[in-house]
Amino acid sequence: MNLVEMRGITKRFGALAANDNVDFVVRPGEIHALLGENGAGKSTLMKILYGLYQPDEGSIVIDGSDEPLRSPADAIARGIGFVSQHFSLVPTFTVAENVLLGYEGRFRLDPAEMNARVAQLAAANGFSIDPAAIVGKLSVGQQQRVEILKALYRDCRVLILDEPTAVLTPRDTQALFEILRKLREQDLAVIIITHKLDEAIENTQRVTVLRLGKVVGSQDTSSTTSAELARLMVGRQTVPVQREAATGSTQRVVLDVNGLSVADKRGVQALRSVTFQVHAGEVVGIAGVAGNGQSELVSILTGMLQPQSGGVSVDGKPVILGDPRACTQHKIGRIPEDRLRGVIGDLSVADNLMMEQLDQFTRVGHLQPAAIAEHAQRLIEDFQIKASPGDPVRTLSGGNIQKVILARTLSQDPAVVIAAQPTRGVDIGATEYVHQKLTEQKARGAAILLVSEDLDEILLLSDRILVIYNGQLVGEFASDAVDLDRLSMLMTGAEKTG
Amino acid sequence: MEFIFTLLGATLRISTPILYGALGEMVVERAGILNLGIEGTMLLSAFGGFVAAQLSGSIYLGLATAIAIGILLSLLMGFLSITLGLNQHVCGLGITLLASGLALFLFRIIYGGESIPPALEESFPQLRLFSGTILEPVFSQYVFTYAAFLFVPLLAWLLYRTSFGLRLRSVGENPEAADTAGISVFRTRYVALIIGGALMGIGGAFLSLAQLGAFTHGIINGRGWVAIAIVIFGNWKPWRVLAGALLFGGLQALQLRLQAEGVQLPYEILLMLPYVLTIVAIAITGRNASYPAALLKPYRREG
Ligand SMILES: Nc1ncnc2c1ncn2[C@@H]1O[C@H](COP(=O)(O)OP(=O)(O)OP(=O)(O)O)[C@@H](O)[C@H]1O
Ligand SMILES: [Mg+2]
Secondary structure: OOOEEEEEEEEEEOOEEEEEEEEEEEOOOOEEEEEEOOOOOHHHHHHHHOOOOOOOEEEEEEOOEOOOOOOHHHHHHOOEEEEOOOOOOOOOOEHHHHHHOOOOOOOEOOHHHHHHHHHHHHHHOOOOOOOOOEHHHOOHHHHHHHHHHHHHHOOOOEEEEEOOOOOOOHHHHHHHHHHHHHHHHOOOEEEEEOOOHHHHHHHOOEEEEEEOOEEEEEEEHHHOOHHHHHHHHHOOOOOOOOOOOOOHHHOOEEEEEEEEEEEOOOOOEEEEEEEEEEEOOOEEEEEOOOOOOHHHHHHHHOOOOOOOEEEEEEOOEEOOOOOOHHHHHOOEEEEOOOHHHHOOOOOEHHHHHHHHHHHHHEEOOEEOHHHHHHHHHHHHHHOOOOOOOOOEHHHOOHHHHHHHHHHHHHOOOOOEEEEEOOOOOOOHHHHHHHHHHHHHHHHHOOEEEEEEOOHHHHHHHOOEEEEEEOOEEEEEEEHHHOOHHHHHHHHOOOOOOO | OHHHHHHHHHHHHHHHHHHHHHHHHHHHHHOOOOOOOHHHHHHHHHHHHHHHHHHHOOHHHHHHHHHHHHHHHHHHHHHHHHHOOOOHHHHHHHHHHHHHHHHHHHHHHHHOOOOOOOEOOOOOOEEEOOOOOOOOOOOEEEHHHHHHHHHHHHHHHHHHHEHHHHHHHHHHHOHHHHHHOOOOHHHHHHHHHHHHHHHHHHHHHHHHHHHOOEOOOOOOOOHHHHHHHHHHHOOOOHHHHHHHHHHHHHHHHHHHHHHHHOOOOOHHHHHHHHHHHHHHHHHHHHHHOOOOOOOOOOOOOOO
8 A cells, every 4th residue: 555656746947847757656654765966856745745736737636535735735734744954943933843833733822731742642652852942943853853753743644854864964864764663663654855865875675766856766665775876866887086196295385274262152262273274276175963063163264253263374465354355355165064154045147157257247337238248157057057147046957056156166277276066965966076076176276175974985085184172173084094983083173192 | 109109100010011022022032033023013013003002992892803903913923933034033024114104194194184192081090008007109000011021920930831941942942953843833923912012012002002091103103112122131031031121121211211310311312311321231142142043034844
């Protein structure tokens, strides 16, 4: 007996078919991975199942009934729960208020009773969470648990999670899958969208792969490998980039960071006297668990934050800190952690591409449309961005937005590249592409600082790895002498010395 | 001592219409809508209530009319800003202009060019508690004033202790979350506007049917705008909004008193005082203001 049967689903946005005659079947008691590149149509399919989008064609049968899903309320009533990429929580409400919202059960509310109800639900499913906590103050992992609780409270039988692990630390990811396994034992079905193939192989029973809106494979997880899945997703064999031999230490120092210290908003010391150098043609990776000072370091180096003490120089010239314009002057290229903050969504691809070089595209204060369009066309071709110059950037998929940022940054031949989480939420095809581009920059002689929570990425690209813990650099490894055990210990603070 | 009690009494009276306006505005803003139509809504309510009371001879019918006008103008605000999703600043200012123009126009038609403002034969009486005691000047108030103070805990209860209040606040903070929880964002916002419009209507009626028992064009005189400022001062919380209304009312009462005492200051400066101090108070408290996150944002489901 199938719990969900989606048959012949087609959904068009203008000329584009985001889902094209998709069949998708989920059984009770399985964790089902939905895979595909950026823009393959995964989120669209799930939004249709949750009643957020109406399909143009096709039928959906849930538990034997094919009544149409006109709104999320319909879907919830039919037992569908959805945890989207962007949480839909009210940050100023408590955990309990968020869980019960819309399903309070009575007009008069009694906070103590609400907290007790949510605590009981959490305990029954093996969560530990404080029902009275304000959601906006919780970590991402905890907020995700609130979303899951919300769905469970509404008696969901099918739980959809859209890229739940993209923003989680490894430990939170493990905890999440433990919870999902428990749900599966209670005969719920879980649908999980992810870009991490190993995660899908290890934790799911079935996989369905979408490419360009069509299903290109649906099978038992045990009968496939991550290499096969990767090939299905991309439609060709994938090859991870090879790191070029380190040329670093023999070269001149380009980025010189000296004794940076800063406190965060609450006055807690976020960086403690951080000092390091990056040479021309060298990739230095900063490894660490999220929240150990990486964001602050990147913010300082990109001019968005003023440190309490310390200095930065590029090619021997001191950089004025706390002023983003200094970055352009010193040719510091930025690939920001949150790509939506690196672009202006309502402006066109062309405008976003020239934004940092406005002077070159204006004459006595007048924009030069022809030059801007030509510039955009060239970069769109060079960087294989799937968009036209006039499209507003917000309509692009995550991977393509990242390409716009890469194109803008790397086409200016930066002396230094600060790459923060450059492949977060990006599919393997685009990940490979980003890696290849960074490697090209290195060959050109740029000094590259790679800050990533993805240890595999750090190991793959870096010539030298620095470990950050609690705002301090606690260790350094050369790429050919990495002791993984010691690295993990340093990252988690289990070993203190550097 | 007596001076203080008289001042307190005046404070309560002056605060009343502002408190109604501010409470109404607070409810609406909590649902994510800034209703800049408040100034015009209070004016047309004051006018309509007055005309209805004069024509029918019933002050209660007058009050009902004022409330109805408040609700109607708020529904218009809802149609423009919720259903059509138009810019809330423009819609609100438009409604204020429309309502002020209507009041002026209808006044001309009904009362012609009379230079003495028309007055009611019978207006709402004062309800004196503790008469004969030292507290008498404090508690010689219109029913409206006592009711306004009851609305504060009532609205606090509604916002924080009922499922309706939770939903209303969720719609003003994160309409997507409310929508995915099966709450109708449109309907909730309309209900908030209706409650707010009714309160603004009562605020207008208080002036024309009780305190003055007459109508002039300057009857609202910026009280709607002050109410909006007080909502910010009150950080969208009923009890703090009450504090804000009392602060403004108190400064106004003091200013009037100082004028009456013949203080050696140009009266313009005294007139300015409550406004200037309100701005200062907001500059201090407003920095930590926690605006409803979805304020000013029309809601559309994507796709
Ligand atoms: N509301 C919309 N309007 C127009 N186009 C849309 C809309 N939503 C999605 N699309 C387009 O539909 C295609 C599929 O998008 P979808 O979000 O489903 O991809 P995805 O597989 O979830 O990708 P990702 O891994 O980046 O999240 C993309 O090309 C996207 O640009
Ligand atoms: Mg998606």
